[in-house]
Amino acid sequence: MPPADTDTDRTVSEMPDGLWSMPQPTVPAPIADVAEPIQRIRVPASMHYRYTPGTAPTRFLLGLAEKKILGERDPVNGDVYVPPRGMSPVVGLPTTEQVELSDHGSLAAFCVVHIGFGVNAPPTPFVSALVLLDGAATSVYGTLLEIPIEEVRIGMRVEAVWVDDAELTTSFENIRYWRPLDEPDVPAATLQGHM
Amino acid sequence: MSGANRVAVVGVGQTKYAAVRGDVSLAGLLREAAYRALADAHLTMDDIDAIIVGKAPDFFEGVMMPEGYLAEALGAVGKPLFRVHTAGSVGGSTAIVAASHIESGVHERVLTIGWEMQSCSEAMWALSFPLPFQQQLVAGAGGYFAPYIREYMRRSDAPDDIGILVALKDRLNALKNPYAHLHEPDITYDSVKESFMLWEPIRYSETCPSSDGAIALVLAGEQAAEASAASTGVAPAWIHGTSMRSEPAMASGRDQVSPQASRDCAADVYQQAGITNPRQQVDVVEMYVPFSWYEPMWLESLGFAEVNAGWKMTESGATQRTGDLPVNCSGGVLSTNPIGASGMIRFGEAAMQVRNQAGDHQIDGARVAVGHAYGGAAQFFAMWVVGSAKP
Amino acid sequence: MAPTRDVAIVSFAQSDHRRAASDTNEVEMIQPVIHGALDKIGAKIADIGFTCSGSSDYLAGQAFSFVMTLDAVGAFPPIMESHVEMDGAWALYEAWLKIQAGHADTALVYGYSKASPGDLPRVLSRQLDPYYYGPLWPDSVALAGLQARAMLDAGLITEAEMAGIAHRSREAARGNPHAQIKGSAPIDQLLAEDYLSDPLRVHDVPPITDGGAAIVLAAGDRAREWVDRPAWIRGIDHRIDSHNLGARDLTAAPSAKLAGEKAGIGAGAVDVAELHAPFTHQEKILTTALGLGGSTVINPSGGPLAANPVMGAGLIRLGEVANRIMDGEANRGVAHATSGHLLQQNLVAVLEGDA
Numbered sequence: 030m031p032p033a034d035t036d037t038d039r040t041v042s043e044m045p046d047g048l049w050s051m052p053q054p055t056v057p058a059p060i061a062d063v064a065e066p067i068q069r070i071r072v073p074a075s076m077h078y079r080y081t082p083g084t085a086p087t088r089f090l091l092g093l094a095e096k097k098i099l100g101e102r103d104p105v106n107g108d109v110y111v112p113p114r115g116m117s118p119v120v121g122l123p124t125t126e127q128v129e130l131s132d133h134g135s136l137a138a139f140c141v142v143h144i145g146f147g148v149n150a151p152p153t154p155f156v157s158a159l160v161l162l163d164g165a166a167t168s169v170y171g172t173l174l175e176i177p178i179e180e181v182r183i184g185m186r187v188e189a190v191w192v193d194d195a196e197l198t199t200s201f202e203n204i205r206y207w208r209p210l211d212e213p214d215v216p217a218a219t220l221q222g223h224m
Numbered sequence: 225m226s227g228a229n230r231v232a233v234v235g236v237g238q239t240k241y242a243a244v245r246g247d248v249s250l251a252g253l254l255r256e257a258a259y260r261a262l263a264d265a266h267l268t269m270d271d272i273d274a275i276i277v278g279k280a281p282d283f284f285e286g287v288m289m290p291e292g293y294l295a296e297a298l299g300a301v302g303k304p305l306f307r308v309h310t311a312g313s314v315g316g317s318t319a320i321v322a323a324s325h326i327e328s329g330v331h332e333r334v335l336t337i338g339w340e341m342q343s344c345s346e347a348m349w350a351l352s353f354p355l356p357f358q359q360q361l362v363a364g365a366g367g368y369f370a371p372y373i374r375e376y377m378r379r380s381d382a383p384d385d386i387g388i389l390v391a392l393k394d395r396l397n398a399l400k401n402p403y404a405h406l407h408e409p410d411i412t413y414d415s416v417k418e419s420f421m422l423w424e425p426i427r428y429s430e431t432c433p434s435s436d437g438a439i440a441l442v443l444a445g446e447q448a449a450e451a452s453a454a455s456t457g458v459a460p461a462w463i464h465g466t467s468m469r470s471e472p473a474m475a476s477g478r479d480q481v482s483p484q485a486s487r488d489c490a491a492d493v494y495q496q497a498g499i500t501n502p503r504q505q506v507d508v509v510e511m512y513v514p515f516s517w518y519e520p521m522w523l524e525s526l527g528f529a530e531v532n533a534g535w536k537m538t539e540s541g542a543t544q545r546t547g548d549l550p551v552n553c554s555g556g557v558l559s560t561n562p563i564g565a566s567g568m569i570r571f572g573e574a575a576m577q578v579r580n581q582a583g584d585h586q587i588d589g590a591r592v593a594v595g596h597a598y599g600g601a602a603q604f605f606a607m608w609v610v611g612s613a614k615p
Numbered sequence: 616m617a618p619t620r621d622v623a624i625v626s627f628a629q630s631d632h633r634r635a636a637s638d639t640n641e642v643e644m645i646q647p648v649i650h651g652a653l654d655k656i657g658a659k660i661a662d663i664g665f666t667c668s669g670s671s672d673y674l675a676g677q678a679f680s681f682v683m684t685l686d687a688v689g690a691f692p693p694i695m696e697s698h699v700e701m702d703g704a705w706a707l708y709e710a711w712l713k714i715q716a717g718h719a720d721t722a723l724v725y726g727y728s729k730a731s732p733g734d735l736p737r738v739l740s741r742q743l744d745p746y747y748y749g750p751l752w753p754d755s756v757a758l759a760g761l762q763a764r765a766m767l768d769a770g771l772i773t774e775a776e777m778a779g780i781a782h783r784s785r786e787a788a789r790g791n792p793h794a795q796i797k798g799s800a801p802i803d804q805l806l807a808e809d810y811l812s813d814p815l816r817v818h819d820v821p822p823i824t825d826g827g828a829a830i831v832l833a834a835g836d837r838a839r840e841w842v843d844r845p846a847w848i849r850g851i852d853h854r855i856d857s858h859n860l861g862a863r864d865l866t867a868a869p870s871a872k873l874a875g876e877k878a879g880i881g882a883g884a885v886d887v888a889e890l891h892a893p894f895t896h897q898e899k900i901l902t903t904a905l906g907l908g909g910s911t912v913i914n915p916s917g918g919p920l921a922a923n924p925v926m927g928a929g930l931i932r933l934g935e936v937a938n939r940i941m942d943g944e945a946n947r948g949v950a951h952a953t954s955g956h957l958l959q960q961n962l963v964a965v966l967e968g969d970a
Contacts (some may be wrong), residue, residue, distance in 0.1 A: 078732040103476070118474060121687050140367060140373075145363070167476055283678055289673075306850070308699055311679050324716045351678060406771050475690075478691070
């Protein structure tokens with residue numbers, strides 16, 4: 030039989046006898062007065078995983094350690110993917126040719142975030158940005174600082190702000206954030222399909 | 225349909241959706257939906273040939289491939305049990321896979337369940353815990369989609385408050401759906417507008433909740449559907465078309481505002497169902513809108529509105545229950561979101577509409593309904609068209 | 616109503632299975648396998664009507680892990696695609712249904728995992744009833760040990776037989792260029808080893824493997840356009856038993872028996888069988904359940920004892936039988952896949968070449 034309804038729904042039909050062909054278990058009467066019924070159990074679980082970045086991401090991360098942004102080229106269409114994940118998803122073939130990209134790009138899309146997520150989130154509100162680097166076909170994520178939020182617009186030119194050389198590691202965190210470049214905006218329409 | 229065996233929905237069962245269903249175990253949650261669907265169909269578990277289950281990442285419940293443990297609870301011992309996982313669209317794709325069990329001629333009656341018990345773990349963590357070597361999205365889930373919403377607003381020149389209108393509509397619709405998670409009788413335009421801004425332009429009240437819940441459908445082949453209908457007196461919801469499309473998350477040339485996979489999925493299902501003018505021929509739509517602005521965006525890529533004009537449909541009231549194309553009369557994902565179930569809830573609510581079973585949120589005379597689900601980086605799409613007439 | 620279309624396996628590719636593919640991520644690991652299966656028959660993604668894969672987030676240690684793998688397929692323009700959180704053998708079943716339903720004439724199926732990032736026996740302990748079994752953290756090897764103990768105590772197998780299965784399988788794997796473990800110490804040496812998890816010794820358990828496989832399905836004439844001798848799927852079925860270890864006889868696999876009957880094993884001679892028995896004693900359970908013996912060659916590939924990429928090992932069994940049919944080595948074969956602990960869920964397919 031269904032448990033006593035604690036919800037507001039009253040449109041449910043009564044379950045007719047024999048609906049379930051499997052026998053109903055005999056449930057002993059609750060030990061009221063003696064123990065609380067158990068409604069939840071807490072099962073802590075922890076497991077460790079040793080992740081592999083993969084061949085192409087490894088190349089990319091090693092490049093980042095040297096302040097280089099290395100995209101990789103679709104072998105058929107020539108599009109440059111950054112960060113590279115090993116394949117051009119359009120053709121399903123490995124990207125192998127590395128292309129060093131500048132750390133200048135255009136703001137392809139953005140939103141203003143008022144509730145960050147994770148230990149690395151900057152103070153809110155902040156601009157979460159998708160930056161299309163010059164020469165790339167896909168955008169990278171970042172945060173956009175050093176500009177009043179209301180002046181942020183799609184198509185504006187931006188550049189990366191890196192950590193100090195001594196702090197460089199094999200990680201995206203080498204790029205602290207993006208900031209405006211004093212160059213004319215690019216038309217927003219040119220960024221469609223690349224965000 | 226491609227001449228394959230006809231399939232219909234003959235039973236729909238839902239759990240009461242809530243932030244925490246502390247009154248049931250995982251098995252209890254699924255059984256609540258399953259036996260409601262069977263009761264709806266006047267069938268018993270013995271009548272079911274196969275069980276097809278769908279849900280999203282197993283980290284939500286902390287159990288790897290939980291359908292194995294649920295075999296007895298689902299009456300699956302000695303039967304085929306199948307588990308689909310296609311990210312957010314999973315509820316929809318699961319229903320489609322279930323339909324193929326009958327279309328293929330293999331089975332006659334199947335039970336399909338979409339479910340999630342997100343309260344078992346920390347849902348935001350389960351959804352996207354950070355991984356090394358990958359860029360962390362410090363903006364969070366909504367922060368992923370908000371830039372594309374902004375881009376839609378830029379292209380379409382939409383007024384700022386279209387999202388507010390969608391959230392208000394869906395949450396008010398939910399008040400007429402006793403199963404819905406969020407029941408906010410005091411919600412108003414201003415209360416939505418004044419709610420906390422999360423990722424501009426998405427406010428707290430324009431964002432889906434995290435829910436526990438399950439929905440079950442009983443699908444039947446033609447003869448079994450007619451027999452069930454004769455017994456229950458409720459018409460089957462005949463499946464007129466099903467479609468799925470996927471595209472990669474980061475392909476050069478992708479348009480996340482109007483993904484090609486979305487357009488292709490819709491074109492395919494309409495072609496199967498003989499729909500040439502969706503706005504005219506479809507009576508009611510249940511579409512997957514987890515963040516308010518996706519209503520106008522999907523209206524366009526699903527062919528109900530011209531490009532850059534979806535917001536006008538919303539603004540005009542066309543998608544209200546009183547409009548000419550009601551959208552999300554159930555309250556939608558904005559009111560209820562157990563991720564593994566949400567797609568199937570759309571599919572199931574579409575079926576309920578053409579079976580005249582939607583109670584207080586029924587659209588009178590609904591004969592053709594669309595169910596839609598999407599997932600991932602707006603990259604996985606599943607749709608079906610159901611109708612009260614046989615295809 | 617019964618399924619009416621003739622559907623065949625026309626191509627099969629698998630990775631060179633190894634303990635840890637530490638240089639590649641899952642996408643890079645499976646991409647050559649997917650394209651290997653396509654290239655064998657000169658097919659492109661545009662020739663494929665439906666794509667379906669099998670994998671597990673818990674193995675990958677990542678939510679939605681299959682999403683990234685789509686990059687390996689070339690899914691733009693968009694494709695009809697789906698995914699199961701199950702072994703690729705079930706992805707093949709979904710694809711088979713899709714073709715039977717008339718929504719596609721061809722399908723690409725793949726299944727894979729990297730077990731190396733996590734501690735596999737511990738990860739698999741999460742695939743248990745979370746109220747009664749999970750909190751005890753029994754690892755997958757210990758659970759298999761319970762079943763082996765039940766077999767031994769019932770007189771259904773001996774430790775020597777188990778070692779014999781291990782020896783035969785891994786010696787056969789010498790002929791399999793993709794196998795991870797090729798060759799075996801002699802049986803008496805195997806039996807002299809200490810127990811790993813009494814009564815199981817190291818040779819009784821499968822290796823931990825990173826790897827995957829891909830298969831192309833095609834219907835009717837399309838199959839014949841691609842290969843001269845398609846491996847027709849004459850029957851395919853899957854069933855599940857109770858999860859409750861105390862509620863079923865661990866020395867038997869009723870769901871395998873039932874699936875075998877539904878798939879029509881008994882309708883003819885079985886030249887070759889590839890059984891997804893990760894533990895040695897399980898092969899005996901399966902040959903009994905499926906009624907195999909006599910002249911049937913069991914696991915000529917070496918089976919899961921030679922390479923066991925979880926989520927791919929079942930699909931590989933289908934491919935190995937198909938290959939032998941397509942090569943003309945065999946005429947009729949049985950492929951089996953399992954899921955869950957202790958042979959809880961089983962899929963059986965009967966494959967046959969043209970007469």
